[in-house]
Amino acid sequence: MELEKLSNGNSHHDAAAAVEKGAQPEKDAFLPQKSDGSKTPQFTDFEGKTSFGMSVFNLSNAIMGSGILGLSYAMSNTGIVLFLILLTCIACLSCYSVHLLLRSAGVVGIRAYEQLGLRAFGHPGKILAAVIITLHNIGAMSSYLFIVKSELPLVIQAFLGQTSSSDEWFMNGNYLIIIVTVGIIFPLAMMKHLGYLGYTSGFSLSCMVFFLSAVIYKRFNISCPLQAFSNYTLSEATPEEMCTAKLFTINQETAYTIPILAFAFVCHPEVLPIYTELSNPTKRRMQNIGNVSILGMFVMYFLTATFGYLTFYGNTEAELLHTYSKVDPLDILILCVRLAVLVAVTLTVPVVLFPIRRALLQLLFPERPFHWLRHIAIAACLLFVVNMLVILVPNIRDIFGITGATTAPSLIFILPGLFYIRIIPTDLEPMRSRPKILAACFAALGFVFMTMSLTFIVLDWTSGEKQRLGAH
Template identity: 85%
Template structure:
């Protein structure tokens, strides 16, 4: 590739080097004496550790949590735990690569890492990948609002069938939600201000988890709703599997890998962190990933132990099939809607920053530019969600290419190209690990594209999402 032919020898002396302190070099950093001055030149943030954890956790948390119980039913409890643990560790290592590279460059922007590694084409590539991935994420969240909010309103009004009322039209509802909730939050000057809404969003998902645990002890198996009037019920329909391999198992691996995609938000959050050090930001990432790991594991386990072999691809649909008028599940649906709605502004920030880096790299902050970019992005996403009835295939292609790029490929390549060979030769263990990490990303990408191709040929759509 042409990008790989660019020489990086002269780049390593353009910007100030990060001092070789342990916290700048270690994946699991040692304690710092706190006397190190920040080497970054882009911004001095004021966001606290806790608010940063809320924002990053909210960025990790996605609608894919609704499908984790189904993933566990196709892997078994033990294999699911192994896969989830490995992917969480890989995600934390990926953040380490990004932070290490940012320390060398001296600025905390994904696009600037691309510029330093591969020149202007690398900057454009990073900006385009972030934009496509996060637009896909924003659209998927608004699709949930479009299809789920009318059903929730219908249930709360006690209606058994849909009506022609305007407030039952999903297209009108997403416009109202965008104008009244998402757009005002997207006007915030700094991402750190969204820590409060991110905390509330996470509390909604904790409520969802609490309901899943509660329902585990209130729904008995076997379930009449899934028996299909069968006279005999298989003996193993209510038994947990610890290790399962079937044709669906391979499809769960990319789903789990994408469940920890938060990398476009890592550097913007790092930028606004008060007292920014690599050790501090790595701790924020580790705490966020650990928290989501626990929430994912508990949700998947208790959801699976409720329905066992009857677990469906969308967990809330499974509960509704048992009791369509269950008040608790209706409240949970509403909580999930609130959570995904409050996540949209957090996901929008990296897109706006990418656009600013690509189109206005040297311009100071300006409110008109800040508002206009957000307005154009939200308008485009709303038009996309309203006019296109089913864009899951497009999302699938984008997700299968951008997610592995953001988690594995780009962080690994940036690390290899940016860290000077004087500090770490190409055959050193850290760079060999980064190269293997990058290769793993290409494997994930090929796997995901292969599964999508098999879906298209078979006509069967698998569940997934972030």
């Protein structure tokens, strides 16, 4: 599917007419599959077939990431109330960011992130948007496959009843990620439309709901302090300190919470592709999908963080499942939860791959029609690169830290705000109008987040104390 070249002939006239009618203008060509040539094709001519529910599943699955495993640790470094305030702010800002993208897309009739960059800043804007999307999603895909590489051998070991690792090939994480990629991820990535992945996205979310249920159950099953479990090493804090929930707390790790939460809500490259395939597409309908998805993830994030924190308090570790395993490595429920998380992250990889492929197609083959060979070849090359990255790089935390600190603020804050300022005509909204001032402040906030995140990463490197910056 390709975007038609935009025609600018009567753009200001159409915009003014739309304002007189009280409607938001939606014009210029987009996927004119139903046009008979008797009228100018509109981007609404594309007949989407994905339902509201399936679109919610896909967008929620795009939001959900491996960062959920570190939210309890983030809460232990902020306190319950401060964490809730930060989580609420990031969720609301993400909804506003989706609003900016949909408004910009509606005015110019474009539903591709890269094409919005082209319309706003010309070819450099298109390249910048495509590069940021590619870097961010490759980092996300790599983080998911790193979980498969590290966790799947342990799950197999537990199911075989082995107490120590062996040299068998099926216990080698490098072999396992190749098998999972070829057998599961690649066939799903060959789907022509993102909407077809709604069923796998729904199953993936079900696995994460099971994870949340286990976290809640374990809160009432594990007592504090944890002396009863010989495999767990207690901190030096007193039992009263370890088993007391903090409402507000500030320490060296608190500054990492905001970039972790911002990274956990990045779904913006998937918003416009999902909008493209939505049945009965309107901006309000797609905004509702975004709001429902973000609200659902907000509830899941907060419940997971809260019950995980209230289980381990001061002993909460950066990776929640690892904390449970240290308490009782033979726990069958936690073993099943680990398997569910593996399934969830595996089924998320194809959803994250779609925006990268779209970005590369927009850069390399902007005028070419859809072709199966090109579609499959790009997916195969991307998965090969990600597999090599996961296999050859022993510690990729620093790479994730840099990409997460730069791409997440860019996709959520900076680019949507700048697109809105540049694309919305001044006769619709002058530069000093409230919406454009808010969009400018929104973009500026992204630069603040980016500067802050990079500053703390550099400070960590220079001090030699590397901390984990949660990955989506």
